[in-house]
Structures are given as structure tokens and as C-alpha cells.
Amino acid sequence: MTAWLYHLNALVLGLFILTAIAMVVTRQISACLQVFILQSLLLAASAFLLGGSPWSWHLFALGCVTIASKAILIPWILRSMIPAEVYVRRELSQSVQVPAALVAAFGLLLVGYALGIPLNAAAHSLSPANVSLGIAGLLIGLLLLVVRREAVPQILGILGMENGAFLAGIAIAPDFPLIAELAIAFDVPVLAFIVAVLARAVYQKTGSTEVGSLSALRELI
């Protein structure tokens, strides 16, 4: 990998992790979705940069599929199937306040770095930073899922976790047979469709998509 590609990739990674944190602290749902689109574009950009020299068809295809699926198809499915009223809402009933969530996100960033060090020491990858920040992205996606109660941000948390996993994946397993393309091109749109069907059913039943407040099913102890 040439030096300028390497530095450009580092810039992309930095922006990627900023979008992950931005998703945690953005309260308006449509803004959260837009940040997710940006994050997916950054994932694709990193795939293009890593696959640029030496040229890799595999990573190029992965980048293209990511853009088509996560930046275009999924937002379209979520927008067209879930009522527009949901997207303009500002979520005020987060279970953790924004400053606390921000501190937690920075903590997870450090955890990602700490986990990345022994992994990168054990084997060669295209870009060690992708491994650390991918793991951090996955953990911050999990945080988003925990602090939000609305259906759409929760699912964006899952998709953000997946973006993190693949950010590491493009560096450590660039020749991975088929799975990444198939998963992103096929599984993820199915996921978005099913989420949208379910969220719409919840909306029709309760008048909102605040799935975090559903708590009829629990044990006594």
C-alpha cells in the first residue's frame, strides 16, 4: 500500500469512528439515519482505498455492494415503510444522558484499541488501524442499541455494529470467499424489510415505535 493511500485511509477511519459516536448522540431519528448513510459510505471508501494498491476486485465489489445496499436500498426501505412522523421525532427519553453516553463511547474506543494490539501483533493485515477501529465501531454500535428506545435507532445500532465488523474484515480477510458480498447484498436488505414490517406493526398497535418501552413479558424474579 502506498503512503498516500495509507494516510487517506487513516482519515477515512477517523471520520468513520466520529460517525459511530455521532449516531449515539444524535437525538433526531432522521439525522441518525443520515449519519448511518455517511458511515456506510466511509466503509466503502476504506474498502476502495485498501483494494487500490495492489488492486483487489474483491474489495472493489464489496465497496460497491455496500453503497448500493446500505447507502441507498436500506434507507429507502426504512423511509418508505415506516411512517414519516417517526423520523421527525426527537428522542428525549434515552435511558442514558448524552454526556454519559459520550464518555462511554470514548471508553469503548480505548477498549477497541486495547483489543486490537494483541491481534495485530499475532498476524499480518492490510491495515492494523482498521482492526482496532472496527472493533471499536462494533462496540459503539452496541452502545447505541443500549441507550436508544426507538425501533429505527436500535436497528441502526445493529447495522453500525456490522459496519464495524466489516471495517475490520476488509483489512484482515480481503479474500474472504463470497460471504461479505452475499451478506450485505442479500441478508441486510431482508433484515431492513423485516424490521420495517415489525416496526410498522408496533406503530399501528401502540401509536409509536418506542420498542424499548414494551415490557409486558418478564419473569417474577
Place this chain on the structure above:
Amino acid sequence: MVIMAWLILALPVVAALVLAAPRSERIGAKVTIACAVVSFALSIAVMLSVQGGGRLVLVPHWFEIDPLSALLLLLVTFVSSTAAIYSSGSIGKSQGTVRTRLYYANFNLFVFSMLSIPLIIELGLVWIAVELTTLLSVLLVSFAGTGEALEAAWKYMLLTLIGATTAVLGVLILFWALQSAGSADFTWSGLRDAAHGMPAILVRIAFVLILVGYGTKVGLVPLHAWLPDAHSQAPSPVCALLSGVETTVVLYVLLRLRGVFLDVPSTHVQTWFAVSGLLSVGVAVLLILQTQDFKRMFAFSTVEHMGIVLTAASFATPLGDAAAVWQILAHAVTKSFCFYAAGSTLLVTGTRSIAEVSGLIGKSKRASAALLLGALAISGAPPFAVFLSELAILRAGLLSGHYVVIGLLATFIAMGFFGVLFHVVNMTCGRPKVDHLPRLPLPLACSVTLAIAAVPVVLLGVWIPPSLLRLLLQAAAVSGG
């Protein structure tokens, strides 16, 4: 034979495509039952061809059938056959024709996703198949459309997708480790051959990530929170599929993984399996004791049995493996029967509450008899199959010197036995507490399902067909790596 194996996978897809077309409401149940029964017959043929320990290669490096996967095919097709027959009785006209049609289409797709897991030997595709089992069953769980069903479906989807995403990082790291060892054959056998050359830290982290990820789907404590909700709110035939075989096919993946890493000392596979297995059994038994909903009780019993299989697999002896495989078979047939019995009770009384059902024997002899039979069989009373497999597990543990594990396991199993029977005896023979409990008729298809599903439950404890026994022993040998 290869064509037959492909047909097993193709039939549910064909059925789903037929049923996705409009105006196919009337044939929904018939097409589904026909496809499921034919698949079951084909699975028997496939099983007979590999029972001696042979392998059936469909596509080299991608699709293959060995005795262990043949056993799984047999279980999935058997339970999907009975679940299809039961559906024809319980998913009725009251739900609306379009919803019924979509139910059957979705049912077939879900069965397809479960059948694909044992056929695939490439780990990347296995991951996609595991994720598909979640995605294709979420809308079946929410089928009833009530607030509780939607809540259960949402929790199920969210938690198992977190698991799947955790697992995908594990799978990617595992591939990284494989390439570092100079190989690119990402199959079960390819991994086993390269296991010793992989960087230990990568293997260890990948193993833990995959165990946590797929463990969520199996319902291992503390990742089980979604399971009792989904496995109790779904329509009963779907519960039978979820509890009887969906958990089992993912557990199968963990068993394969164990075979790969058993020889790599730094991964501590045995310790991980023993601790998570025992924790699941112990917590599930306590939850069984306090539950007030009989479908949830059987769901907790699934967590218990998954833990028992994992504990048996942690011994890593030929005897332990044989007992684990035997337990998988016994659990799948018995638990699906239990959910048909529970579903019939729900149909007859209209309630899931253990207390309200009290005195069921005065209302429905069939449902009571089925509940009692199911409870005795699943809790491990002689002379049923679960009793034999649990006895074999205890024996395997004692012979390999795991005295503490066996002490705990035996205690938990005994507590689970009393917990399940206490509830079910109260439900069937207790004094009626609610006077005006409705008394609805049990559809014929449901009675027929109970009769068919009871056959292996009763039979396998006293007699096992020689070819099935050979298959079990070969499957145990395969799972040992």
C-alpha cells in the same frame, strides 16, 4: 442420492414460491404438508446412504452430508412435517386468508433456512444461514399480532442479531487466523487440519466471539432473555420448530466448532462448554420452578436441555459425544411433542396460565394425556429416550472423572424433573380454580399431530431402529473431530 439431497433443500423453496402467489390460500396447508413429508422421506433415504460413516459430497468445499448432518436433516424434516400438520388445524380461517397464505410461505422459508445449515460446510455460508433462520422466523413469532407477540418478536430479532453480528467478527478473525496458517480451505475439515498452525490469540478470540454469538441463538444463559418470550408467544407449531430444531441446528454448529478446536489447548473449549452448559441448566431449572405460564415452562426446559448437551460435549470422550448426540435426538422429538401438547391445551382452554388451567382432565382427556406424557418424557422419567440419554451423560461424566460437574448436573436435572412434573400434575389433576373456563374443541388435525408425534417419543425409549443407532454412533464419531 445427490439429487435427493438437493431436493430436500429445494422443496420448501418451491412450496414458498407457490404459496407466495395470490389465490393459493386453499392449498397452503396441503402443499406445506406434502413438501415436508416428502422431504422427511428423502432424509431417510439420505440417512440410509450415510449411516455406515460415508459422506455425500454435493459441491466440494461447500456442501457435504456426513452422518451428523444427516441426523439433523432427519430431525428438521420430521418436526417440520408434524408442525405443518398441526398448523392445518390451529392456523385457521379466523386469521384471514392472506395472512394464512403468508404464514405458510414464511413457514417453508424458515424450514429451508434450518435445512441449509447441516448441508453447508463453509463457515461463511453457515453464518449467513444462521442469520437467515432468525430473519425468516421473526414474522412467524409475531404472527398473532398482539402487543406481547410483537414485543417477543422484536426482542428475539434484536438479541439474536446482536449475536449474529458478534459472530461475524469471530468468523472473520477465524479466516484471518486460517490464512496466517497458510491455508484458505475455510471448511470444518480445512480448519481442523490447520488448527495447530494458527496464531493462538486469534483462535481464542474468534472462538469466544463465535460461542457468544451463536450461544445467543441457542439460548445459553445469560444470553437467553429472548428465548422464553419468542418460544411462548409464537403460534404453537412455530414454537415446536423454534424449540425443537432451531436451537438444535445452531448447537450443531457449536459442536462442529468444538471438534475443530479441541486439540488447540489455548482455547479451553472444554471449560467454556462446561461452564456455559452448567450455568444454563442451573438458571433454567430455577426459572422453571417459578414460572406461571406453561408455554414458558417448556421454553425454559429447552434452555435446560441445550445446557445438558453442551455439558455432555465438554467431556470430549467418545461416550460423552454419543450421549450428547442421543440427547439432541431425544430432545428434538420430545420437545416438539411437548409444544403440540401445550398448544392443544391453549386451544382447549384459551389461557397460558398454569393456575387457570388447573383441572384440565375434566375438560379434555386428550390434551391432559398429551401434557402428562410430554412432561414425563421431557423431564427424564423412564422409560423414555431423554431418561436414557441423561443416564448416558451422567455415566460418561463419571467415567471421565468429572465428579463436580456431574454432581451439579444431576442435582439440576432432578430439580428440573420435579419442577416440570409439579406444574403439569397441578394443571391436569389439580382442583379447578376458575369455574367459567371455556371448553373449546380440539381440531382433528391437532389430535392427529399428537398421535404421530407421540410415536418416536414412546418408541425411542424402548427400541431404536438399528440403522438409526448406527447413524447415531457415526454422528458421535464425526462430532468428536
